[in-house]
Amino acid sequence: MCNESKPPLTGGGLEGAYLCDTLEPPCIEMKVDRTVEEVLNDKNLLKAIKPCAIPEGEYRVSMTYSPRYKTQLPLITGDSRFNSLWQGIRIHAGNTAKDTQGCILVGENKIVGMVLNSRLTLTKVKNLLKGKGSLKLKVKN
Secondary structure, three states: OOOOOOOOOOEEEOOOOEEEEEOOOOOOOOOOOOOOHHHHHOOHHHHHHHOOOOOEEEEEEEEEEEEEOOOOEEEEEOEEEHHHHHHOEEEEOOOHHHHOOOOOEEEEOOOOOOOOOOHHHHHHHHHHHOOOOOEEEEEEE
């Protein structure tokens, strides 16, 4: 889990190459007597502490149709446990943590706590995915 005093900004890279900056929902500090593993295995507790950034690990990113946004957008998927807990995590445009709606925003970090040029950056990500089909996303805390 993460520290609330840090801004919710993370560096983003797909397939190991730096592509852009990303912004995720802010993490909340858990004040429970449980391990991270116990929380991840308890759907009710996990829902109670959301929003929370995606756990550290490697994930697959592919283009799929988003009924919510009514367009093709990158979708993040992982193992079966991740997919059952974090359903529908998209990469989309936006500028601040309020815009994340539980997803990851892409852009350039030129102002603390924000990403700029998000639509242009999203277009770059989408074009990269069109050429490859799917990519790996590595999340580090």
